[in-house]
């Protein structure tokens with residue numbers, strides 16, 4: 518058995534959905550469709566077959582990808598995902614989202630994404646390390662601190678980033694911490710990076726609440742996905758007085774009318790591996806969670822969760838897209854018609870890459886900043902981008918996703934225009 522990364526209908530749909538929102542932005546913004554054609558395909562796709570010896574000594578082959586979409590605004594940047602369903606269309610769509618996300622936040626980066634089709638939950642630590650090191654070895658000629666800088670994504674973490682850094686550094690014959698972000702703090706990682714994505718999601722949620730006149734204190738929140746993004750978004754919103762009434766993970770969902778105690782829930786999840794069985798909470802289905810009568814819904818897991826059918830039944834007034842691509846294009850249209858304020862993924866999930874940017878800057882300068890400094894800088898960038906988005910909404914009379922995508926795409930188009938095509 519091995520991870521094959523085979524084409525999937527879901528991956529294809531996801532890619533189509535990303536392309537359709539980019540195309541819409543080009544049309545609304547009146548930018549050259551030649552540039553759309555250029556951005557419709559990644560600049561480079563690397564597919565590797567990653568062989569490792571498993572715990573029994575057998576050779577197993579995993580398929581890995583690194584898709585480099587655009588480096589018009591800076592070195593490629595984006596995470597690496599370990600998931601059984603990883604496939605080329607999905608990774609391509611995610612690489613594209615990184616390009617638009619970095620441009621939306623005015624970060625000096627392009628967009629890339631990587632992935633290995635494997636199930637980390639069934640692998641030993643040694644197997645994970647072997648996969649990571651061999652995969653890094655196989656993409657080492659296309660990454661680098663000024664070329665392409667990987668980071669964590671679904672089911673990868675600081676430990677995986679440490680292996681990537683070490684493998685790359687050994688190949689180069691010197692320490693290169695700036696080749697990867699999201700490292701452990703004691704190995705050149707940044708304070709605040711681990712919580713950065715969830716923190717950023719909480720910041721823009723607060724801004725949306727302010728815009729819509731919903732007090733954060735007492736606001737009812739449901740979070741789908743209680744991994745790195747969902748748990749820290751919950752923690753930061755709860756610290757502002759919001760009531761996190763429901764959360765889910767891959768095993769199921771839980772609900773508590775009075776709000777869940779997030780710190781305790783985080784340690785419950787750490788010790789038992791799931792949010793299920795949390796004292797005082799009742800079990801519900803994920804379907805119920807998405808349709809709960811809440812003020813704020815945060816999809817913080819994977820793509821394609823808010824379909825047309827779900828969108829028709831959502832009761833939340835604000836959706837914060839903490840995941841990449843959680844809403845399908847059909848779902849997105851329904852939400853817009855129903856007047857739900859959706860903070861698009863390229864902003865709501867951008868706290869992570871913004872934290873990564875500051876980690877990279879610290880590494881290059883051999884500096885180490887305190888957590889408060891890093892979080893304040895992330896907050897400033899997220900709020901600026903939120904305000905840019907709302908101004909553009911008024912100017913163009915469009916919804917938040919279209920507005921921010923227009924801004925992002927126009928920044929990239931301007932750069933392509935000035936650079937031209939060479940040779």
Ligand code: GLU
Nearest residue numbers: 595596668670869870873
């Ligand atoms: N994987 C995260 C994302 O999707 C972080 C990427 C990064 O830090 O480069 O935005």
